Amino acid sequence: MAPLGRAEMVRRIVEEGRPVAEVAAGFGVSERTARKWLGRSRKDGAAGLENRSSRPRSVANRTQDPWIDLMEKLRREYRLTAEEIAAKLRLSRSTVAAWLKRRGISRLKSLETPAPVVRYQRQRPGELLHLDIKKLARFERVGHRITGNRLGASANVGYDFFHVAIDDATKLAYVEVLPDERRQSTTGFLIRALRWFRARGIRGKRVMTDKGSGYVA
Structure with a gap:
């Protein structure tokens, strides 16, 4: 319905x-629609009967991209705070803080360039051997995670110690399961590991270990 038709519909309701x-039916619209235009006419006069744009009059918290890019530049290059950026750009602090958070740069630590990962992997076989020990509990029977029965647990069964030697360049590994991690065991394991690698053409030159008791005793 055109604005002129709406005006006539409202006139018949108000003046006549x-x-x-009844008037709504005569114009082919619902009573609800007629009451809507009647209400707009009473509120805004003839202007209320004009077509309204579906575009919102304003968009909340809209900040143009150039401003956002400038905020990011001031933050990253000059390490300015949200308050300082807001003062320079004449924007509210809350707006600046919200956009800095959205860009993931609200915290100073997020501006720091991550340190490159330093790898010590050797290029030549045998140049570096890694030694490690993994302590694992022994089992006499299948555990409760399988059977669902916690009764009859394997008590005081002890542990096995997996001694591992890995060549840093090739990742070739030598493993033994020993009863402990004492100095005698670790020394014997190292000798056997070196022999094993040598039999495969790899001569161990350096060894890297953690600070386990078997290595520092």
């Missing part, structure tokens, strides 16, 4: 005092 439902 005719029932809203």
